């Protein structure tokens with residue numbers, strides 16, 4: 001299931017992110033801000049637990065998130081900048097890391113790193129990667145997490161292509177996708193059109 005988040009503040013920030021004139025410094029900040037705003041929208045679906053506390057006046061039943069159940073999983077490199085934004089909202093979440101890059105010729109994902117918190121099967125994972133292009137990287141990352149025992153996963157990306165959405169919907173129909181934009185197509189280098197270019201290079205500098 002895919003949800004394209006419609007929010008004027010996110011649209012405004014995404015417009016700046018897409019602009020090729022935006023500096024690395026601003027780009028990184030915008031990715032973090034958009035991820036933070038997206039977390040607010042994704043969070044509408046989160047379950048809460050009722051507890052009783054004392055206000056200065058009286059006892060009071062309140063609804064809280066069990067923040068320690070959340071694990072933010074950035075797909076390296078570009079997903080790291082989004083993770084910072086998610087963690088600004090879910091301060092108590094832990095963090096796992098997946099290192100993947102897309103081979104420049106075959107466009108196939110190559111895994112180079114993975115470190116996850118314990119008891120993954122009890123957690124809610126928020127996987128972050130700004131770009132969903134062919135879907136190869138995301139599908140491999142989600143499979144890695146399932147193989148490690150993860151049961152509840154949500155995928156968050158900023159820009160997606162129809163091809164990537166189709167692949168994730170087919171390979172992982174159980175995983176909800178949240179995206180700030182569904183773009184038109186992929187070019188011959190499998191870059192999203194119009195997209196925003198190479199997210200990792202724009203956040204961290206060209207390799």
Ligand code: PRP
Pocket residue numbers: 075076077078079100101102103107109129130131132133134135136137138164190198199200201
């Ligand atoms: C980018 C992006 C995704 C992937 C998307 O990473 O951050 O992980 O490409 O493409 P796909 O859907 O076709 O797999 P990249 O491989 O450039 O690695 P980097 O973040 O380390 O630069």
Ligand code: URA
Pocket residue numbers: 131133190191192193195196197198199200
């Ligand atoms: N990876 C990116 O960083 N950008 C794209 O457009 C496609 C894959």
